[in-house]
Amino acid sequence: MEPTVLVDRRDGWRVLTLNRPDRLNAFTEEMHRALAAALAEIEADAGCRAVLLTGAGRGFCAGQDLNDRATSGQAPDLGATLDGLYNPLIRRLRALPKPVVCAVNGVAAGAGANIALACDIVLAARSAKFIQSFARIGLVPDSGGTHALPRLVGAARARGLALLAEPLPADKAADWGLIWKAVDDADLMAEAAALTAHLATQPTHGLALIKQALDASSGNSLDQQLDLERDLQRGAGQTADYAEGVRAFIEKRPAKFTGQA
Known part of the structure; x- marks a missing residue:
């Protein structure tokens, strides 16, 4: 079957x-x-x-x-x-x-x-x-x-x-x-x-945080959403993918993301 x-x-x-x-x-x-x-x-x-x-x-x-x-x-x-x-x-x-x-x-x-x-x-x-x-x-x-x-x-x-x-x-x-x-x-x-x-080649953890922020937005006030963006961005800024994205931008080359947190 x-x-x-x-x-x-x-x-x-x-x-x-x-x-x-x-x-x-x-x-x-x-x-x-x-x-x-x-x-x-x-x-x-x-x-x-x-x-x-x-x-x-x-x-x-x-x-x-x-x-x-x-x-x-x-x-x-x-x-x-x-x-x-x-x-x-x-x-x-x-x-x-x-x-x-x-x-x-x-x-x-x-x-x-x-x-x-x-x-x-x-x-x-x-x-x-x-x-x-x-x-x-x-x-x-x-x-x-x-x-x-x-x-x-x-x-x-x-x-x-x-x-x-x-x-x-x-x-x-x-x-x-x-x-x-x-x-x-x-x-x-x-x-x-x-x-x-x-x-599948993009910064997967960052994309997950985007999903989280967008889903929360309809139930949040602007102040609540700004606070959520701050908290999520703090975590995103600590990832290896963010560091790689910055390096790739400065070096004018495609980024090689791992997708990990």
Whole structure:
């Protein structure tokens, strides 16, 4: 039986591919477990300095596999599902101390859309669409959707996307600031791979501190954020990568970062 998440080890980075193409890579508990295990291994591997997440086949992820929700007439506890599966995944992606690139190769719907938005840099094929499909079945956007949407696209667009559940094409998603950029379908994986490979050569600890600062900013006052920047910068200034970056700048050569704290 094919694994539900494929792990491709590259030089300093990894590609994680959601691998249920016959179901548009919709999530099951098995896929959650496989992805959690892959991310845990990446967390523990100092040699892995960046991650690329994508989907097999013609779609990125259709969200939850509703066939996995079949019950004998008893309503499922969806809150328990979020607590046990989706929320830990979103928290892990946001807190991972290395950059995560997402290549959205087709439809990203429901939780699939919001898992993509939990990554650091999102590229999408021009044919891709983002759909907050929850309202179609009487549910609330989850997996961080109600947090990410208004911050990325503003209150009015967030409400429209959530309440109407209309597909948002990749080009418009980029124009609205929902994602980093839309690229031609044929170029998606090559561009995403080149970007991830580049990030794997950068000062990984410094990038982790940038993630930490940006994530904290929405809940901080200006004074709190200035204090956080001071504290993070103090630590960043003590790293070997900072010293190397300065030397390389003075010597007018490319820096050779190790990514270590």
